[in-house]
Amino acid sequence: MSSVMEAFNASTTAFANAREATIVAVNSSLIHRLIDSINVFSVFFTLFAVAVAYDQITYWRLKANIAGEPLKIPFVGPFHESVKPSFEKYYAKWLTGPLSCVSVFHKFVIIASTRDMARKIFNSPTYVKPCVVDVAHKLLRPENWVFLDGKAHVEYRRGLNGLFTRQALETYLPGQQEVYRDYFQEFCDLTAANKGAPKPFVYMFRELMCAVSCRTFVGHYMSREQVKRIADDYYSITAALELVNFPVIIPYTKTWYGKKAADKVIEAFSNCAAKARVRMRQKGAQPECIIDRWLLQQMESERYRERLAKGEKVPDEEKPAFLLRNFSDFEISMTVMTFLFASQDATSSACSWIMQLLADRPEMLAKVREEGKRIRPDSRSEVTLDMLENMHWTRACVKETLRYRPPVIMVPYLVKKDFHIQESNYTAKKGSMIIPSTWLSLHDPEVYPNPDSFEPERWISGTAEEQGKNWLVFGTGPHYCIGQTYAVLNLICLLHMMAGELEWEHEITETSEQIRVFATIFPMDDLRLGFTKRTDTMEAREGLVV
Numbered sequence: 001m002s003s004v005m006e007a008f009n010a011s012t013t014a015f016a017n018a019r020e021a022t023i024v025a026v027n028s029s030l031i032h033r034l035i036d037s038i039n040v041f042s043v044f045f046t047l048f049a050v051a052v053a054y055d056q057i058t059y060w061r062l063k064a065n066i067a068g069e070p071l072k073i074p075f076v077g078p079f080h081e082s083v084k085p086s087f088e089k090y091y092a093k094w095l096t097g098p099l100s101c102v103s104v105f106h107k108f109v110i111i112a113s114t115r116d117m118a119r120k121i122f123n124s125p126t127y128v129k130p131c132v133v134d135v136a137h138k139l140l141r142p143e144n145w146v147f148l149d150g151k152a153h154v155e156y157r158r159g160l161n162g163l164f165t166r167q168a169l170e171t172y173l174p175g176q177q178e179v180y181r182d183y184f185q186e187f188c189d190l191t192a193a194n195k196g197a198p199k200p201f202v203y204m205f206r207e208l209m210c211a212v213s214c215r216t217f218v219g220h221y222m223s224r225e226q227v228k229r230i231a232d233d234y235y236s237i238t239a240a241l242e243l244v245n246f247p248v249i250i251p252y253t254k255t256w257y258g259k260k261a262a263d264k265v266i267e268a269f270s271n272c273a274a275k276a277r278v279r280m281r282q283k284g285a286q287p288e289c290i291i292d293r294w295l296l297q298q299m300e301s302e303r304y305r306e307r308l309a310k311g312e313k314v315p316d317e318e319k320p321a322f323l324l325r326n327f328s329d330f331e332i333s334m335t336v337m338t339f340l341f342a343s344q345d346a347t348s349s350a351c352s353w354i355m356q357l358l359a360d361r362p363e364m365l366a367k368v369r370e371e372g373k374r375i376r377p378d379s380r381s382e383v384t385l386d387m388l389e390n391m392h393w394t395r396a397c398v399k400e401t402l403r404y405r406p407p408v409i410m411v412p413y414l415v416k417k418d419f420h421i422q423e424s425n426y427t428a429k430k431g432s433m434i435i436p437s438t439w440l441s442l443h444d445p446e447v448y449p450n451p452d453s454f455e456p457e458r459w460i461s462g463t464a465e466e467q468g469k470n471w472l473v474f475g476t477g478p479h480y481c482i483g484q485t486y487a488v489l490n491l492i493c494l495l496h497m498m499a500g501e502l503e504w505e506h507e508i509t510e511t512s513e514q515i516r517v518f519a520t521i522f523p524m525d526d527l528r529l530g531f532t533k534r535t536d537t538m539e540a541r542e543g544l545v546v
Ligand code: HEM
Pocket: 122, 130, 146, 157, 338, 339, 340, 342, 343, 346, 347, 350, 406, 407, 408, 411, 472, 473, 474, 475, 476, 477, 478, 479, 480, 481, 482, 483, 484, 486, 487
């Protein structure tokens, strides 16, 4: 029996050994074949496939339940759309839901479109902070105050409030009027040189708004030629600010030119601050611009601190309203740069639409003229803040333009810690970009009846003025626009002066009403206008001579 078993065992062992040997042989030939077939291409292909799958799965994980394309174009996403942004595409996206998303390169972008969702983002500083666009840190310098967050931001910003008080705004007015008059003449000359025919004016308006901002911010410390250069350079700064940029600055690309231009502007403002420091130390020097006023407040604060240090008991009423530390020329320059950065595109956009919308509605423009003549009969006299505040119709036209064509349609924020948005049962992950948009709120038919119609009257006899919740033109929350009162008054002043001194004719084209997105929004055809000076005869004909 045992020998039978041994024989059986011996035969099964032999069989097993033979089978194992065969398997090993087959396996090793497979491995050999596999090893033979491995080459650079297959390794690359496999890694690429893994990376595509990873990119896709990451997108699905971040997207979760909100609206967005089911599949992402591997790695780049719809990058081509951010290079040439289309208003229609943005609009279509806003309509897909209160929250929607898109992923471009490594950036996951969430769009908040409805009023309540946009307000929720603006008002959640614990979870989000403004991020402008990636490249803005490089252009404005990472240490710039606009990138401060929380308490540090609130405190820095409090120190700037004194630059936008009523009294401060009044001192900037003469300089602004000077700039407007200069440019009005230039607009007429340009039209005359074009044999009276309309030509695109969007670029001229950008220069005008840059000039008026520079005069307000740095007064006469900068020559007209320098301002013109800044206005030209500024175009490349805006061009560098596409919503999603290539992650690094590559030489000779838009971002590279933008950075070079921004460096030049910061240097120019720094020189202005140095000159202002010298002038404001002189006895009796009066502030004429923002840096003058800021330096004055710093000097007053310094004097106050010195008195305290000497042990003097300073009465409360002698304590400066804005107690400031000292800021270097460079710090002042960086801050002024943020004002230009925040205002240049927005005010150029607003100015372009105001001129177009009123040229196309002569009966409304006539009311602006009539109001102007009534409140400021002598067009050679200075425009005062009191006068501007009493121009209710002109103000209504400005506010309706800002509602109908809000310059800033999107405000990019960065999610700084996982942010659960209960209303959508969605968690925006840390590191995502989240963009409240203003358009739907400002075109909400329940709040602004007939929202796609330009009706300034709604600000006088309608209820528009009471709709504070929907008025997102200047944002809301801790980062709301610090220059909003100044911006509105400045636009009222421009419209009032332009209507009083110039006639302008708008050549309406098929694309005049369409929107071109270039950081802010502009008429697609670049606004074809022709200007002439208004004469006494015209005024007499219109019954405006008083
Ligand atoms: C029509 C003109 C303007 C529009 C539509 C506009 C709109 C806006 C918007 C939407 C924001 C973001 C608010 C937020 O995140 O809640 C903002 C912020 C800002 N704006 Fe304006 N703006 C205009 C003019 C100006 C002007 C003239 C200045 C400067 C003098 C200015 C200075 C700023 C600054 C410094 C910020 C950032 C504030 C912060 O982060 O605390 N803006 N603006």
